[in-house]
Amino acid sequence: MTIAVTDRAAPAAIDPATLPGETGMVERPRARWLPFSPWHLLLMPAALLMLLPLVWMVATSLETLAQTRHFPPILWPGEFQWSNYPETLRAAPFTRWFWNTTVVTTVVVASNLLLCSLAAYAFARIRFWGKQVTYFLLLATLMVPLQVVLIPTFLIVKRIGLLDHLGALIVPNLANVFGIFMLTQFFRTLPIELEEAARIDGASRLKILFTIVLPLSMPALATLAVIQFLWTWNDFLWPLVTIINNTDAFTIQLGLQNFQGAHATDWNLLMAGNVMATLPMLILFLAAQRWFVRGIATQGLKG
Amino acid sequence: MATAAASVRSPGPLRRVVASDHVAGWLFVAPSVFLIVLFGLIPVIWGFVLSLQKAGLISPNRPFTGLANYQHIASDPLARTAAVNAVYYSFLFVPLSIVLALFLAIALNQKIHLIRFYRLAVFIPVAVSTIATGIMFLWLFDKEFGLANFLFSKVGLGPFGYFDSPQGAMPALVVMTVWGWLGFDTIVFLAALQGVPAELIEAAAVDGAGRWSQFRNVVLPLLGPATLLLVVWSTISALQLFDEVYFVTKGGPLNRTFVPVFYIYRLAFTTSYGFSKAGYAAALAYVLFLVILVLTLIQFWLGNRAVHYSS
Numbered sequence: 001m002t003i004a005v006t007d008r009a010a011p012a013a014i015d016p017a018t019l020p021g022e023t024g025m026v027e028r029p030r031a032r033w034l035p036f037s038p039w040h041l042l043l044m045p046a047a048l049l050m051l052l053p054l055v056w057m058v059a060t061s062l063e064t065l066a067q068t069r070h071f072p073p074i075l076w077p078g079e080f081q082w083s084n085y086p087e088t089l090r091a092a093p094f095t096r097w098f099w100n101t102t103v104v105t106t107v108v109v110a111s112n113l114l115l116c117s118l119a120a121y122a123f124a125r126i127r128f129w130g131k132q133v134t135y136f137l138l139l140a141t142l143m144v145p146l147q148v149v150l151i152p153t154f155l156i157v158k159r160i161g162l163l164d165h166l167g168a169l170i171v172p173n174l175a176n177v178f179g180i181f182m183l184t185q186f187f188r189t190l191p192i193e194l195e196e197a198a199r200i201d202g203a204s205r206l207k208i209l210f211t212i213v214l215p216l217s218m219p220a221l222a223t224l225a226v227i228q229f230l231w232t233w234n235d236f237l238w239p240l241v242t243i244i245n246n247t248d249a250f251t252i253q254l255g256l257q258n259f260q261g262a263h264a265t266d267w268n269l270l271m272a273g274n275v276m277a278t279l280p281m282l283i284l285f286l287a288a289q290r291w292f293v294r295g296i297a298t299q300g301l302k303g
Numbered sequence: 304m305a306t307a308a309a310s311v312r313s314p315g316p317l318r319r320v321v322a323s324d325h326v327a328g329w330l331f332v333a334p335s336v337f338l339i340v341l342f343g344l345i346p347v348i349w350g351f352v353l354s355l356q357k358a359g360l361i362s363p364n365r366p367f368t369g370l371a372n373y374q375h376i377a378s379d380p381l382a383r384t385a386a387v388n389a390v391y392y393s394f395l396f397v398p399l400s401i402v403l404a405l406f407l408a409i410a411l412n413q414k415i416h417l418i419r420f421y422r423l424a425v426f427i428p429v430a431v432s433t434i435a436t437g438i439m440f441l442w443l444f445d446k447e448f449g450l451a452n453f454l455f456s457k458v459g460l461g462p463f464g465y466f467d468s469p470q471g472a473m474p475a476l477v478v479m480t481v482w483g484w485l486g487f488d489t490i491v492f493l494a495a496l497q498g499v500p501a502e503l504i505e506a507a508a509v510d511g512a513g514r515w516s517q518f519r520n521v522v523l524p525l526l527g528p529a530t531l532l533l534v535v536w537s538t539i540s541a542l543q544l545f546d547e548v549y550f551v552t553k554g555g556p557l558n559r560t561f562v563p564v565f566y567i568y569r570l571a572f573t574t575s576y577g578f579s580k581a582g583y584a585a586a587l588a589y590v591l592f593l594v595i596l597v598l599t600l601i602q603f604w605l606g607n608r609a610v611h612y613s614s
Contacts, residue, residue, distance in 0.1 A: 040415065043410050056439070
């Protein structure tokens with residue numbers, strides 16, 4: 001028995017990895033005044049302009065300090081100063097910050113996948129007392145901007161004793177409403193017949209969730225995972241207010257900020273640090289581009 | 304239905320309660336609900352309580368002062384500066400990012416060579432953090448050695464001071480944040496473009512509509528919902544600008560990039576304006592929240608009268 005799963009949570013999700021790029025227009029025969037499509041005239045400069053900051057970051061990270069202080073700027077360092085990278089690692093505890101961020105992000109993503117799945121399954125499939133009100137209350141918190149809850153949440157985290165610990169970055173983010181909302185929407189689109197059959201066979205709710213629902217929900221889970229990963233890895237304001245005096249608990253973003261303050265004019269080292277801090281996210285983006293794109297399309301159209 | 308299923312195996316009353324859907328449902332949602340109530344819902348209420356108090360982050364002594372914090376906002380020149388700057392920034396950022404994204408999405412929807420490279424180039428800043436972006440643009444916009452001034456000098460312009468100049472800081476901030484957000488907006492538009500049914504366009508073509516007419520009369524109206532969402536979304540995030548200001552311009556020069564969340568942060572978490580300013584910061588945050596809420600409702604109300612929804 002095969003079940004067609006339609007991803008209704010992301011109706012217009014696009015997948016740049018497989019989509020060849022469809023033109024919305026119906027092509028009409030017309031005079032070719034260029035040997036290539038005129039769209040290249042717009043897209044090539046736009047693409048280069050978008051990549052320019054990144055390219056110059058990498059180039060600068062491989063220059064000597066003298067080369068960075070040269071005008072006109074040197075776009076291509078003749079000889080690559082790879083030693084900038086170990087020097088940067090010696091100048092600041094980047095490996096530590098890197099490790100912290102990895103721990104925080106991994107725990108937060110894993111916990112969100114689990115807790116949001118559990119909650120979303122109940123909201124989508126189980127009839128229980130107070131469900132509608134609870135769901136509405138949770139969704140209402142989505143509208144509240146961070147700065148409104150920033151101070152009280154800080155006081156709560158302080159009361160629990162998590163300030164200056166990685167826990168301050170983990171515990172408040174173990175579950176989030178966006179994930180519950182997205183998965184609830186997705187679970188509702190799954191065919192219920194299989195689950196009902198399993199219920200009659202005596203399977204528990206938990207077993208149904210893990211053996212039937214979640215395996216069918218891999219696209220939604222992957223989307224949630226990469227979006228949550230992006231948010232957590234790149235988060236700045238919350239770490240800024242909760243990790244104050246303990247550089248050992250800095251995330252990579254706090255570390256970068258700190259490093260910039262200490263080496264404001266050592267542009268080659270700054271850029272080496274920047275490359276190292278950005279690279280993991282870029283690699284993940286390249287590897288999972290379709291899920292990022294789907295996540296953003298879902299967020300943008302459904303959020 | 305569920306009780307019937309449960310009674311097949313568990314006749315005992317206790318097991319029936321445990322296996323009942325009410326208990327099962329609450330067990331499933333309990334961890335998430337607990338966390339979100341503790342770190343999401345309670346802070347919303349507490350934030351309002353704080354806004355009625357003279358409160359700091361250290362002292363547990365927080366006397367109530369009624370609406371004094373809210374009354375103070377009206378006569379606070381810094382709050383006024385922050386509001387003006389937020390409006391200025393939003394008026395530059397929102398239209399610029401959305402119009403550019405629309406053009407890029409249309410271009411990126413073509414069936415041409417290198418399209419995957421083009422898409423990647425436009426999307427990739429989405430993955431770059433605000434701090435990393437800040438470092439790149441501080442360097443790009445460096446007065447002395449920056450690439451931007453070099454490129455401008457090639458066409459006889461500049462040199463500009465960018466983040467160091469009172470006139471240039473906000474536009475430079477806009478350019479930097481547009482770079483960071485463009486991929487996001489473009490993806491949303493591209494998804495909407497690819498959701499346009501091909502039959503509609505073919506039908507228009509059969510009726511003799513030219514390419515421009517196809518676009519203007521068929522595709523563009525169908526982009527309405529996506530555009531509305533992006534306008535709302537971009538306005539919300541523009542009014543909450545923080546990371547870039549905190550890291551790159553620090554509100555300066557001459558407070559020209561001094562924005563509301565930056566002010567809220569400094570009031571509550573630094574001693575720049577003295578102690579016990581967290582209550583006042585909470586009041587400012589609530590006012591900003593209300594402004595955003597009202598603006599969002601107005602935008603949806605106006606937008607829904609103009610936007611055509613397909614299904």
